[in-house]
Amino acid sequence: MSRVAVIGAGAVGCYYGARLAEAGHEVHFLMRRDYEAVQAHGLRIISKDGDLHLPHPHIARDPSTIGVVDWVICALKATAIEQARALVAPCVGPSTRILVLMNGLGLEDRFAEWFGAGRIFGGLAFTCINRGDPGVVHHIDYGPITIGHLLDDPAEVDTALSLWARARVETARAPSLLSGRWTKLCWNIPFNGLAVTAGGITTDRILADPALRTAVTALIIEVAAAGNADLDAHGSAVRLDGATTARNMVAATEAMAAYRPSTMIDFVEGQPMEVEAIFEEPLRRASALGVATPLLSLVTGQMRALNTRARSGAEIDRGPR
Secondary structure, three states: OOEEEEEOOOHHHHHHHHHHHHOOOEEEEEOOOOHHHHHHHOEEEEEOOOOEEEOOOEEEOOHHHOOOOOEEEEOOOHHHHHHHHHHHHHHOOOOOEEEEOOOOOOHHHHHHHHHOHHHEEEEEEEEEEEEOOOOEEEEEEEEEEEEEEOOOOHHHHHHHHHHOOOOOOOEEEOOOHHHHHHHHHHHHHHHHHHHHHOOOOOHHHHHHOHHHHHHHHHHHHHHHHHHHHHHHHOOOOOOOOHHHHHHHHHHHHHHOOOOOOHHHHHHHOOOOOOHHHHHHHHHHHHHHOOOOOHHHHHHHHHHHHHHHHHHHHHHHHOOOO
């Protein structure tokens, strides 16, 4: 069994960390907001794959009290990337591996700069998970994780998958982590973006609107084209089929329960959104490679403007009273 630190114990971090604890691993959660509730009542997972209650999980307010572990699972929001190094570093020893379970493009490269590329993995969670009351997480639908290694080392991916062997989580390998990231963006960009720009709506309402449904498909095709150019620029022969990806993702989203994407939740709560990693970086790469992405450009501009407003509101909230 492994010693694991979950850095960023929000809905996603708590869910997957709890499943690893259920499988027998020694899991330590770095908690801020829910610390008191979990200390008093434990961590409760309400899941379509079976409920789970950890009555006395290992929790900490400071990563230095966790110490060196075998695995760090970093499930921070991408908006906290500048704080990630300081939060992760106290848990990293010579043999520690790091799974970046975050949304967006280019995040693993930042971790590689800090800790070395050989120990860095990317985790792509295809799931519907939201927070409930303090200390409670609702796992609504899906739940698989696709895992890749930053250097695409198959043996390292085997090691990562072995961590989850006894956990109640379906796992798959990404032979190319970069292609896996772009595949995830094919869902995140249209459904997070349109959920926000349409006024804070759920996935079912997006697909019920003919114009928005058409925009989903068009965005996926643009994102896949940008991804293929990026893969080619990185010397990868892997390619995404935009039309097939669009059909599959629309069908899968239509089959799931109405869902509030994480960026939409941040939007309606007036919090900064993950615009840089999910929208800005893919658009930068598309532009640099000469790929036309007019709809992605439009949605990114709208998200940028809304995010600026959210950040301004957050700064006002933190001001003198």
